Amino acid sequence: MSYRHNMQLTPERKLRHFLSIEGLPRALLMEILDTAETFAQVGERAMKKVPLLRGKTIVNLFFEDSTRTRTTFELAAKRLSADVLNLNVKTSATSKGESLLDTLRNLEAMQSDMFVVRHQQSGAAHFIARHAAPHVSVINAGDGCHAHPTQAMLDMFTIRRHFGQFAQLTVAIVGDILHSRVARSQIHALTTLGTNEVRVIAPKTLIPKDIEQLGVHVYHDLDEGLREVDVVIMLRLQKERMSGAFLPSENEYYAAYGLTQARAARLKPEAIVMHPGPINRGVEIASSVADGERSVILEQVTHGIAVRMAVMSLCMGSHHATQEAEA
């Protein structure tokens, strides 16, 4: 597995691709957060645009639909002044029977600089990065149940803005840990950044075996797990899981694992509530909590643009510097 972790880095240990949090050094995660801080200020200006990636071509290569994630990457790219190409690969390139690698080779030949990849299969972004030309960076915008690293980093950015540090925090992730690429990336980010305690809270059927090896504490009781936490991250419940053997009814789930008004009221005064969106009101979280004072859900969306701008500019900067050094 180690080649996977290192392929994200240049020999100088700068970001070349951004595929998963796993294996990235703490200093690099801090560099992403620090860079995002400068872009967050750009977003607050009347003129929300910088010429950093002007003349670059960024391809949104979406094998799985996601208007929201595509939109945030598109906005991030445009605010960096890059040219953006949206390709819904599901419906287009392979309709003439062309292979994935031929599609990639063609986009590379068009002098694309970056692929933002969303795919329903775990490992797809790594596969594409492994076969990418030297002048192309790959950013994972979510692959199967594996990873969603920009989501995790925007969550870290939001936590740092509120608490300024990770070392004294207890963070709980609640919901379908088993199928969540978001949770997996969050756990790696939180532990790498030195979070005091990371908890995962879910019914047994929704917790992967051996997850303690990632350095987390497992709780099956929500009220117990929420005691003394500083950050609660609620995961979206994929309703399609309901039909299977994983879950009881929506009502029973809400009673046992929903962040109700009563539960939110028992949190520490300064605790914040997060959610990657889109939220299912009344399924995993009460409407009043999602819209309440503790909720930082919309801040997460705002920070998502800044963090994606940071990751894009760092990837582009590093590998171009490398190419010049080699030339």
Add this chain to the structure above:
Amino acid sequence: MSYRHNMQLTPERKLRHFLSIEGLPRALLMEILDTAETFAQVGERAMKKVPLLRGKTIVNLFFEDSTRTRTTFELAAKRLSADVLNLNVKTSATSKGESLLDTLRNLEAMQSDMFVVRHQQSGAAHFIARHAAPHVSVINAGDGCHAHPTQAMLDMFTIRRHFGQFAQLTVAIVGDILHSRVARSQIHALTTLGTNEVRVIAPKTLIPKDIEQLGVHVYHDLDEGLREVDVVIMLRLQKERMSGAFLPSENEYYAAYGLTQARAARLKPEAIVMHPGPINRGVEIASSVADGERSVILEQVTHGIAVRMAVMSLCMGSHHATQEAEA
């Protein structure tokens, strides 16, 4: 109803949203026309772009398909150097069960500056404006049978370019007044701008009750209604009305309410013929009239870009000025 009218204006009575013509003061309509005049000149230059909205994000939020209207708003935004995001909300955001308000909150959190809204339900743009964040302007690109104010203003622009004034004009609107958001907005614009006489001409089944209260004269006979008019505005006949109880056959409609060559020939020499498009040739208007000397239909399309640029830049200018004053 009065809060609706005022919510379009800042305390300084500048344009904050553009939702309907109803309730807007004459001076403001004139300001839109004057501003559009400067943008019309931009469109005639080899370099059809100004940096006015550079760094702004404009979202085309279309709940109802309309390639033509979306295209004109997209071009208007690009010629103002804004970044444009096209969202077909019908197929995307709500597919994961997210509510309209959650979609809006997310787009606002992405620091969008303006929503251009098209919706099949009357009142949708007002609803969105009422719930919009302070930094967002809303432009109504057509809501149900209610209003289509940018269409009305491009029509006013076209009339003013030809006659220079409204006070001595007689304007007739012909066709399905009952279901037409275009007609409703045109009537408000024409009366606010002090048009001498506004006529609506249609069969009884296609005229709303009490429409005289808007200050128009009703005619059921086309030949009578067209006497001495300076401007004829033909409405598009929605063919789906044919199947209901509203209308006789297409041929009978054309005979009674179509702008035939013979009828066009009897108009005053300087009279002009308008149509919001797309036209049904041989249904509500003869091909030879649509393409003839009196027709200003394509001028309307050209003016549509300039008027939309004017409305966008006025909304953006006013509410940003307000925000700065508050800051």
Add this chain to the structure above:
Amino acid sequence: MSYRHNMQLTPERKLRHFLSIEGLPRALLMEILDTAETFAQVGERAMKKVPLLRGKTIVNLFFEDSTRTRTTFELAAKRLSADVLNLNVKTSATSKGESLLDTLRNLEAMQSDMFVVRHQQSGAAHFIARHAAPHVSVINAGDGCHAHPTQAMLDMFTIRRHFGQFAQLTVAIVGDILHSRVARSQIHALTTLGTNEVRVIAPKTLIPKDIEQLGVHVYHDLDEGLREVDVVIMLRLQKERMSGAFLPSENEYYAAYGLTQARAARLKPEAIVMHPGPINRGVEIASSVADGERSVILEQVTHGIAVRMAVMSLCMGSHHATQEAEA
């Protein structure tokens, strides 16, 4: 037919539209290649953008799906800093029953400067150019079985980059000549540029009658036809031809007309292999040949951007100069 050829040229014999290679003078083809050479250098820079068409509006008017061709035109336009509008006309404009000419008139009224047209019917781009307003240029991005002139010019560009001349070359085009707009445009380009010998190689059912009149030599035996060639251009086999009377099975076709490893090995040492893409591996070309040392298939894709930038800027430059002279 002669009006067709001349309608591509201004009175000063500059490029006004780009519809087919047929009838274009050699000097003009050379000017396209020379201009593309400068744009190829732009593509190799870190900043792949020039402000040449800033403020211009280019409409991709695609009546037939083609993600790849649309993408290359979109990138070419964006790298020239133009604003691009993508219209999938199949699904949009005509859904309200509007005629093609009305759609064109409307896009012209929006002050579009250029239409890039792809259509399933031969002659569609000529038809549109014949009816276009004076301020609009039309570029044929493929019409039926007729022409695909930008594809032919990127092929010429690739050949010239490898050999520096055409006068001493033997070029073979292999495959479904009968239905190929690419082959037709390539033949005209090669003969106009003074290629020593142009061969077409295909079964009798896939060769148009009287093709020798275009100045080519016909071969039905691939091994014989490939002797002493400098350039082999393999055409994509449209699999839908298989079901008809034109062709035997895929395997038989590959045995008789596929560019196998063995056949490629018998080519002259400096010979190159081309393909317009997307390739059918193992149908018309062996995978090892497509990815092998002789293959310049991906270079063709890269050159496609530069050639399209050249054609766009030449068309735009010439007819604007003409318009100014007339003004």
